[in-house]
Amino acid sequence: MKKALALGVVIGLAVSGAIAGYFYLQNKGLNEAELEIARTLSLASLRPLPADLSNAVADDPAAIALGEALFSEGGLSANGEISCATCHIEDRQFQDDLALSNGIGTTDRRAMPLRGAGYALWLFWDGRKDSLWSQALGPMESSVEHGFTRSQVAAYIAEHYRRPYEALFGALPALENTPAASPLGSAAQQAAWAAMSAEQQDQINRVFANTGKAIAAFERTLLPLENRFDRYVAALLAGQVPSGSAALTQQEIDGFKIFAGKGACVNCHNGPRFTDEFFHNTGIASPQTPVVDFGRLDAVAQVEADEFNCLGRYSDAAPARCGTLRFMSRDEHLFERAYKSPSLRGVADRPPYMHAGQLATLALVVEHYNRAMPSISGHTELEPLGLTTAEKAALLAFLKTL
Ligand code: HEC
Ligand code: HEC
Numbered sequence: 001m002k003k004a005l006a007l008g009v010v011i012g013l014a015v016s017g018a019i020a021g022y023f024y025l026q027n028k029g030l031n032e033a034e035l036e037i038a039r040t041l042s043l044a045s046l047r048p049l050p051a052d053l054s055n056a057v058a059d060d061p062a063a064i065a066l067g068e069a070l071f072s073e074g075g076l077s078a079n080g081e082i083s084c085a086t087c088h089i090e091d092r093q094f095q096d097d098l099a100l101s102n103g104i105g106t107t108d109r110r111a112m113p114l115r116g117a118g119y120a121l122w123l124f125w126d127g128r129k130d131s132l133w134s135q136a137l138g139p140m141e142s143s144v145e146h147g148f149t150r151s152q153v154a155a156y157i158a159e160h161y162r163r164p165y166e167a168l169f170g171a172l173p174a175l176e177n178t179p180a181a182s183p184l185g186s187a188a189q190q191a192a193w194a195a196m197s198a199e200q201q202d203q204i205n206r207v208f209a210n211t212g213k214a215i216a217a218f219e220r221t222l223l224p225l226e227n228r229f230d231r232y233v234a235a236l237l238a239g240q241v242p243s244g245s246a247a248l249t250q251q252e253i254d255g256f257k258i259f260a261g262k263g264a265c266v267n268c269h270n271g272p273r274f275t276d277e278f279f280h281n282t283g284i285a286s287p288q289t290p291v292v293d294f295g296r297l298d299a300v301a302q303v304e305a306d307e308f309n310c311l312g313r314y315s316d317a318a319p320a321r322c323g324t325l326r327f328m329s330r331d332e333h334l335f336e337r338a339y340k341s342p343s344l345r346g347v348a349d350r351p352p353y354m355h356a357g358q359l360a361t362l363a364l365v366v367e368h369y370n371r372a373m374p375s376i377s378g379h380t381e382l383e384p385l386g387l388t389t390a391e392k393a394a395l396l397a398f399l400k401t402l
Contacts, residue, residue, distance in 0.1 A: 037260040042233035046272040049118050053317040054310045055133045055213045066164045067218030078104050078147030087111040093346050099357025105144030108289045110357045118220035121277045121324050125339045125355040128299035130325050132216035134308040149182035154207035169210045173203035209314035224345050228401040255398025268341040279338035283373045283380035287356030296335040336378030348400040366392050
């Protein structure tokens with residue numbers, strides 16, 4: 001009898017809770033399909049960080065500590081001042097608020113925020129790198145970023161980080177009197193590289209790659225942060241009426257419905273990082289830089305030829321585990337001026353937007369999607385949306401909850 005009564009109370013509570021939740025959803029919240037999309041976008045759907053088999057120290061605490069130090073180490077640059085942290089500023093979502101970044105020179109593209117980059121299949125706007133550690137090698141040898149060479153990186157590590165390096169990776173080779181040398185540097189640096197023996201080149205490459213692996217271990221600890229939208233969805237999924245810091249305004253909810261529906265934004269900005277990890281031409285104008293930028297089209301060959309890719313000799317992964325690289329798409333029709341869909345977490349707080357900061361405000365981004373101008377070359381995947389002024393304002397309000 002007591003048991004039956006208790007059961008009755010439990011059922012009663014469950015039913016009234018469900019009814020309250022149902023009415024909430026019906027009246028001002030989301031329908032079932034929208035709630036399901038919201039769930040897939042929320043942080044609750046973020047799976048644990050996948051292992052990086054190409055980096056044996058990816059989750060090693062000693063590598064994380066070394067990588068954290070190297071991330072803001074100015075000594076790994078031509079003028080002793082530029083580090084990763086110059087353009088990836090912690091308080092600014094690990095980006096720099098600029099359309100183009102300033103290192104030793106000026107970059108051709110916009111710096112990208114780093115939280116959650118450990119989940120990315122491809123790195124850079126065009127995805128010309130297939131791992132975080134391989135990515136980290138690029139800026140060190142870029143003439144406009146750190147302006148350094150791999151031999152100088154190796155020599156600097158030997159001089160200033162010998163102990164933590166050797167504890168992780170074993171004994172360093174002899175690097176005294178190594179000239180500035182790289183296959184990618186100036187003519188003099190390339191000549192110095194060519195003058196080295198294959199063994200010497202391999203030793204330097206290995207120290208260089210390991211330096212990237214330590215930096216990558218640190219970057220993997222930079223995870224996405226909870227936002228208002230996540231709290232709102234968590235409350236809905238728990239059957240509660242979102243309130244306080246979990247509440248969204250009706251306009252913000254309307255904006256989500258456009259994001260998930262009429263705006264078709266979720267076609268490319270999906271999953272808990274708001275990205276499909278793929279490349280799309282969205283008709284963004286060329287930046288005012290001297291280089292003609294074809295995006296993913298050129299990057300496919302670059303990542304394939306990269307000696308630091310998953311299949312290369314400095315990778316710790318067995319070739320069979322490099323499926324992302326081996327089976328990558330090569331669709332030339334799709335890839336001309338295609339760029340990686342960026343995560344939209346924290347997006348309202350980091351103008352300007354797009355791969356070279358072409359759009360100054362989030363309102364201009366919404367306008368860009370609404371108009372869907374043709375691409376200057378290649379083919380845009382967008383079509384005009386026909387959003388009303390109120391719908392555009394709602395979409396903008398939703399983006400600010402992220
Ligand atoms: C001078 C500024 C500058 C410096 C210094 C710099 N970066 Fe970047 N970073 C950029 C720019 C610009 C991009 C986008 C470039 C592109 O797509 O071609 C970028 C992209 C990235 C990405 C890709 C993120 C993604 O989601 O694909 C990562 C990771 C990254 N940088 C990490 C680093 C690390 C690690 C260092 C130090 C070894 C570093 N950066 C140094 C400007 C900089
Ligand atoms: C066809 C795929 C696709 C669709 C659909 C799409 N996006 Fe994007 N989005 C991208 C790509 C790719 C970029 C980067 C483009 C570039 O830099 O050239 C981007 C960039 C952005 C940015 C700039 C982020 C940054 O950090 O610079 C915002 C904001 C954005 N999208 C919001 C939206 C909204 C809102 C919608 C729906 C109206 C939408 N997107 C629909 C693929 C898409």
